[in-house]
Amino acid sequence: MLNGNGKLNGYRGRKPARYSAFDLVRHGIRHGEWPRVWREHDLSPAYDVVIVGAGVHGLATAYYLAVNHSVGRIAVVDRGYVGGGNSGRNTAIVRSNYLTPEGVRFYDRSVDLYEHLSADLNFNVMFSQRGHLTLAHSDASLRTMAWRAEVNKLEGIDSSVIGPEEIKQLVPYLDTSGHTHYPVLGALYHPPGGTIRHDAVNWGYARGADARGVEIHQNTEVLGIDVDGGKVTGVRTNRGRISTPVVVNCTAGHATLLSDMVGVKMPVITHPLQAAVTEPVKIFLDAVVVSGTLHVYVSQTDRGELVFGASTDPYASYSMRGSLEFTEELAGHVLELMPSIGKMRLLRQWSGLCDMTPDFSPIMGATPVEGFLVDVGWGTYGFKAGPVAGETMAELIATGKTPELIAPFELARFAEGRLVGEKGAASVGH
Amino acid sequence: MIRIPCPFCGPRNSNEFAYKGESRRRPDPATATAEEWRAYLYGHDNPEGWVREGWYHRAGCRRYLKVERHTLTNEVRSAEPAVGA
Numbered sequence: 001m002l003n004g005n006g007k008l009n010g011y012r013g014r015k016p017a018r019y020s021a022f023d024l025v026r027h028g029i030r031h032g033e034w035p036r037v038w039r040e041h042d043l044s045p046a047y048d049v050v051i052v053g054a055g056v057h058g059l060a061t062a063y064y065l066a067v068n069h070s071v072g073r074i075a076v077v078d079r080g081y082v083g084g085g086n087s088g089r090n091t092a093i094v095r096s097n098y099l100t101p102e103g104v105r106f107y108d109r110s111v112d113l114y115e116h117l118s119a120d121l122n123f124n125v126m127f128s129q130r131g132h133l134t135l136a137h138s139d140a141s142l143r144t145m146a147w148r149a150e151v152n153k154l155e156g157i158d159s160s161v162i163g164p165e166e167i168k169q170l171v172p173y174l175d176t177s178g179h180t181h182y183p184v185l186g187a188l189y190h191p192p193g194g195t196i197r198h199d200a201v202n203w204g205y206a207r208g209a210d211a212r213g214v215e216i217h218q219n220t221e222v223l224g225i226d227v228d229g230g231k232v233t234g235v236r237t238n239r240g241r242i243s244t245p246v247v248v249n250c251t252a253g254h255a256t257l258l259s260d261m262v263g264v265k266m267p268v269i270t271h272p273l274q275a276a277v278t279e280p281v282k283i284f285l286d287a288v289v290v291s292g293t294l295h296v297y298v299s300q301t302d303r304g305e306l307v308f309g310a311s312t313d314p315y316a317s318y319s320m321r322g323s324l325e326f327t328e329e330l331a332g333h334v335l336e337l338m339p340s341i342g343k344m345r346l347l348r349q350w351s352g353l354c355d356m357t358p359d360f361s362p363i364m365g366a367t368p369v370e371g372f373l374v375d376v377g378w379g380t381y382g383f384k385a386g387p388v389a390g391e392t393m394a395e396l397i398a399t400g401k402t403p404e405l406i407a408p409f410e411l412a413r414f415a416e417g418r419l420v421g422e423k424g425a426a427s428v429g430h
Numbered sequence: 431m432i433r434i435p436c437p438f439c440g441p442r443n444s445n446e447f448a449y450k451g452e453s454r455r456r457p458d459p460a461t462a463t464a465e466e467w468r469a470y471l472y473g474h475d476n477p478e479g480w481v482r483e484g485w486y487h488r489a490g491c492r493r494y495l496k497v498e499r500h501t502l503t504n505e506v507r508s509a510e511p512a513v514g515a
């Protein structure tokens with residue numbers, strides 16, 4: 001059976017050929033279907049590790065488990081489809097200019113992994129390090145930028161505060177005249193920051209994991225988790241029960257619903273986050289531009305669309321319906337920054353469900369229930385963390401030891417009052 | 431879009447209100463343990479379903495309301511004054 005994406009049942013046990021220029025030419029001449037890049041399987045009654053959520057976090061964890069360790073049979077289950085959650089809905093900004101040393105170190109490892117990811121996965125993830133600017137419209141935010149720049153430099157990150165003239169050179173279409181309600185006084189400039197093709201990252205990890213024996217089960221919803229004597233023993237799904245000693249919660253906006261199944265309370269609130277794109281126009285915007293004060297950020301895709309994002313909707317919700325309030329406010333604020341794009345039209349808007357934590361840092365690692373691990377709290381900023389989270393969670397699952405990079409992000413930090421405050425660096429510019 | 435039937439102003443769009451979050455009982459600061467206090471600060475039910483929560487009608491009557499809302503559909507079932515309740 002064929003569909004637009006090649007043979008439905010994939011490559012039936014045979015590993016897919018590596019993508020190459022030769023392959024491209026061969027396919028071009030023969031007009032052949034590209035085979036599906038991961039297989040479908042019957043659900044087995046038992047796995048050694050069950051990862052819930054086939055977003056970038058679940059898939060990367062499975063991939064690095066299979067590549068760097070050997071833990072037996074791994075399943076990734078998702079109630080929907082691969083990358084159907086926030087991992088296919090984000091605005092794909094990657095950067096490491098955070099505010100705390102813990103955050104900077106952690107996200108920088110992810111940028112390192114992203115820099116080699118296309119080669120690692122044999123899949124072009126289109127990582128474009130075009131530079132990232134966070135505008136300051138007041139003395140107070142200039143001071144925060146200076147603080148961030150210094151923390152960044154101490155950790156070896158390319159990050160500095162620049163003035164309006166330099167900003168104007170990088171982004172000529174920005175109104176830096178000073179005759180605006182919120183004048184541009186300066187910016188935190190982070191040259192290695194940029195954007196990536198999020199779908200390619202999801203698909204690349206899925207393909208890489210599949211090729212190493214990981215089973216990806218779409219349309220498989222976890223309905224309950226069995227715990228016996230404080231230990232995980234299995235999960236119940238709409239396709240039957242699976243025995244497993246290890247369950248990893250990578251469900252983003254649904255994080256508390258899953259943790260509730262084992263009685264683990266988590267300080268997470270689910271907020272919708274919306275984004276929008278315009279029709280495509282000739283390329284005129286190189287860098288990613290963020291304004292915290294105006295609650296907006298913008299980048300231009302290689303196809304020419306402007307991608308806009310903002311802060312989360314101001315209430316908890318599991319609804320992914322977009323709102324007019326969002327578009328109105330967004331348009332007003334974008335025009336304040338770039339009056340010349342007033343005639344452009346929005347093509348579409350959409351939303352995702354973000355797992356917000358009190359300190360804008362993730363929750364990673366073990367929980368009081370043995371075998372129940374979490375990798376959640378990714379809020380509005382977790383796509384960039386996919387590779388490092390996958391790498392470190394895989395290490396934790398395989399060795400039982402919490403890697404140093406993620407020790408600050410344990411669930412226990414809330415009870416112990418050790419918050420890792422990243423709000424100043426993550427609430428608008430994701 | 432969420433529409434809140436304010437008992438004082440009638441049905442109004444939620445962007446006139448400030449969202450105050452799930453209604454929770456504050457432990458007595460004089461006797462609460464650190465754990466109880468942190469559970470109050472950071473613990474949320476975050477259900478997918480009906481919640482009771484606070485909204486403040488800042489661009490309207492400036493009263494605090496107790497609202498029942500479904501978090502999947504955003505349907506609002508009731509809104510009443512929070513004070514005295």
Ligand SMILES: Cc1cc2nc3c(=O)[nH]c(=O)nc-3n(C[C@H](O)[C@H](O)[C@H](O)COP(=O)(O)OP(=O)(O)OC[C@H]3O[C@@H](n4cnc5c(N)ncnc54)[C@H](O)[C@@H]3O)c2cc1C
Nearest residue numbers: 053055056057079085086087090091093222352382383384
């Ligand atoms: C509009 C928007 C813009 C963003 N912009 C950026 C950005 O520029 N940069 C950045 O770094 N981050 C950004 N983010 C955040 C980023 O997208 C997320 O933090 C990240 O994708 C989370 O990945 P994940 O794998 O944890 O979750 P997801 O990709 O959401 O995957 C979770 C999966 O769990 C599945 N699931 C849930 N419940 C169950 C269940 N019971 N059983 C089985 N499966 C279940 C879901 O179907 C879903 O596929 C943005 C988010 C949004 C919404």
Ligand SMILES: [Zn+2]
Nearest residue numbers: 436439490491
């Ligand atoms: Zn009112």
